[in-house]
Amino acid sequence: MHDFFLTDADRAFRAEIRAFLAAELAPRCEAIERDEDWEAVKAVVRALGAAGYMKLMFADLYRGGLEKPGLTHATILSEEAAYLNYAFETTIATALSCAYPLHAHARPAIRERFLTPILEGTAVGSICMTEPNVGSDSAGMETRIRFDETTREWVIDGFKRYISNASKADVYIVWGISDPDVAPQKGMTAVAVPADTPGLSFPRSYDFMGRRGCVVGEVTLDGVRVPEENLLGEAGGGFRIMLGAFNFERVILGGSGLGVARSAFDIATGHAQARRSFGEALGQKQLIWDMIAQMSWRIDAAELLTYRAAKMYDAGLDGKALMREAAQAKLVATETANFCADRTVQVLGGDGVTRQYGRAEQIYRDARALPIVGGTSEMCKYLIAAREMPAIKPNL
Ligand SMILES: Cc1cc2nc3c(=O)[nH]c(=O)nc-3n(C[C@H](O)[C@H](O)[C@H](O)COP(=O)(O)OP(=O)(O)OC[C@H]3O[C@@H](n4cnc5c(N)ncnc54)[C@H](O)[C@@H]3O)c2cc1C
Structure with missing residues (x-):
């Protein structure tokens, strides 16, 4: 039986989102696949944001018709979008992966500055964990994040690869080691880095066999400085x-x-x-x-x-x-x-x-x-x- 775990409200939501994507995503799928048209991707993200669908995971912010929005509905959105075009779906999945820590761990001003536009579909986020020497073994990352007591800024040096939305995102959540003398589980820190921060650059994008139209690339952080308030959670709490x-x-x-x-x-x-x-x-x-x-x-x-x-x-x-x-x-x-x-x-x-x-x-x-x-x-x-x-x- 299909949809065994879903309620009538969930199924009605699936019908609603399917109709929405048929109107907004389906006509743009060819441009995304054939022309790798980022503007087409952005147009659908904007439409999803305007309709409130990017807020499904965040019940305190959601204002749509569902009584109890949640991961079930975000997963339905993911499934329906991937049915039409998996490359496009990766952009919303990455946006949600970036929105999630901002929602849970960002200071109020940072949350307002970055989370709100991502959920409204006017900005794109990115999460930066993977490095040349560290993929599955994320605890071994080599990026360094230190706190400058004089300027009260976080200073980041490192290189990340395979980063979805690299060069296109408005904000990057970056993980790095802040205390190499303790286990990474206690010495890793996460900070929010705005796209226009000096020292942040994007050497290249990858040419993948599939997922044409989504952007994945490298991120260099060369003495990047962000204010103290850009810290997510606590120092050392990144893992x-x-x-x-x-x-x-x-x-x-x-x-x-x-x-x-x-x-x-x-x-x-x-x-x-x-x-x-x-x-x-x-x-x-x-x-x-x-x-x-x-x-x-x-x-x-x-x-x-x-x-x-x-x-x-x-x-x-x-x-x-x-x-x-x-x-x-x-x-x-x-x-x-x-x-x-x-x-x-x-x-x-x-x-x-x-x-x-x-x-x-x-x-x-x-x-x-x-x-x-x-x-x-x-x-x-x-x-x-x-x-x-x-x-x-x-x-x-
Ligand atoms: C299209 C795309 C988008 C991505 N987007 C992002 C992103 O937005 N942000 C980000 O941070 N990262 C991103 N990644 C990186 C992704 O998370 C990593 O590629 C993944 O975690 C694997 O790491 P790796 O490529 O370094 O492979 P490795 O970790 O080197 O692994 C290579 C192979 O060895 C296997 N392996 C490794 N260790 C073991 C073990 N102990 N026992 C058995 N097998 C093992 C792995 O399963 C894999 O099959 C993206 C990758 C791709 C391809």
């Missing part, structure tokens, strides 16, 4: 802030994977029923049945895990209480997206690998990043196993 965002981010990624998987599946089932081969419908062949059946149960498993985790979060569970469930949702949904993208190409034959016959080849290219971003599949497996075997410390 906790980073971990706090992971559960929510992984559930959103569950929605992304689900949307991509569904998009592929609809193409495969449509083709299998329409295409004739050896005198009958392609879908009549049992080897095709196998592919369709495998896609179907994997999508349902991904959906159940994703919305279970979203509902748990909305019921107040987070931190360790949600770690296993959020990791399961992310792992299964993103691997399912790849499985479905691959099998859809196979069901389509030559049409699956040509640009002239629809979106299967685009979905195949787009899906590949999903098990890498936001905690790789391997890291998700560690998190799941760690919860299942509390007596064993993961040997990473």
